[in-house]
Amino acid sequence: MPIGLSVHDLLLATPSQALCGPMSFSLQPGDRLAVLGQNGTGKTTLLHTLAGLGIAGCGQLLLQPENSAELDVTSLSPQQRASRIGIVFQHEAEQMPASVYESVMLGRLPHARRWQWESETDHQVVRNTLEQLELQALADRDLASLSGGEKQRVAIAALLAQQPDIYLLDEPSNHLDIAFQLKILGTLAERVRNQQQLLVMATHDINLANRFCNRVLLLTPDGQHHFGHAKDILQSELLSRAFNCAIESVDTSIGRFFIPQV
Numbered sequence: 001m002p003i004g005l006s007v008h009d010l011l012l013a014t015p016s017q018a019l020c021g022p023m024s025f026s027l028q029p030g031d032r033l034a035v036l037g038q039n040g041t042g043k044t045t046l047l048h049t050l051a052g053l054g055i056a057g058c059g060q061l062l063l064q065p066e067n068s069a070e071l072d073v074t075s076l077s078p079q080q081r082a083s084r085i086g087i088v089f090q091h092e093a094e095q096m097p098a099s100v101y102e103s104v105m106l107g108r109l110p111h112a113r114r115w116q117w118e119s120e121t122d123h124q125v126v127r128n129t130l131e132q133l134e135l136q137a138l139a140d141r142d143l144a145s146l147s148g149g150e151k152q153r154v155a156i157a158a159l160l161a162q163q164p165d166i167y168l169l170d171e172p173s174n175h176l177d178i179a180f181q182l183k184i185l186g187t188l189a190e191r192v193r194n195q196q197q198l199l200v201m202a203t204h205d206i207n208l209a210n211r212f213c214n215r216v217l218l219l220t221p222d223g224q225h226h227f228g229h230a231k232d233i234l235q236s237e238l239l240s241r242a243f244n245c246a247i248e249s250v251d252t253s254i255g256r257f258f259i260p261q262v
């Protein structure tokens, strides 16, 4: 279902310090937002806040599903939150013993009715997702035995199988080789664009942000932020100041790339 998000006066904070804000911005259905900024500027804290996992600070987060009333993220029930919002953390919590297939099936939990076994639709979604992320050959493997990149693909497969309205990802390219970075971010961006959903990803890769996101939120160490169209925010001067490192942009036949100066 097409969905937008509106953020009002959001102040990001930890229990001991204010990090960033107040910030106000809105995302339209189909938008892909990259959250950029130096280490410790609050990117992960923002993702947690958008997921409704405890607002640190204050502000208002409103989901705007097409043709129905706005929903305040902080007042969603756990069931509503799980069916609308999916998140892949940077460091997945210690996993329970499970196969790859079972782990991806966990993404279907928000769709299950109480006391109901997985449906044929659930199995079909899991099989399709495993195929999409080239994980079929690993389906029966114990999660603990996988490589870092394989585990990251399983985590993203579970998110795709969940089919939420909002996809939140912290450093999605972590551990992925170059081909999988492009394939997986391409898959996510295409789905979000086609289904008019939302994607928010925290990343340190400016080039992936430029390639797959149409909106950027740049957090700076002084607690300021810049939000806007990717092409307006991804500018050498702004990036160099935000990262305290000279960053050049180079235009090539396949697009613009950003390179830190040595």
Ligand SMILES: Nc1ncnc2c1ncn2[C@@H]1O[C@H](COP(=O)(O)OP(=O)(O)OP(=O)(O)O)[C@@H](O)[C@H]1O
Residues within 6 Å of the ligand: 014, 015, 016, 019, 037, 038, 039, 040, 041, 042, 043, 044, 045, 046, 202
């Ligand atoms: N529960 C907490 N208690 C105290 N400080 C915290 C807590 N959670 C996060 N912080 C601090 O808040 C700041 C922002 O953390 P956050 O993880 O959001 O940064 P980030 O931009 O995602 O960083 P990175 O690029 O390193 O992943 C950091 O200085 C972190 O140490």
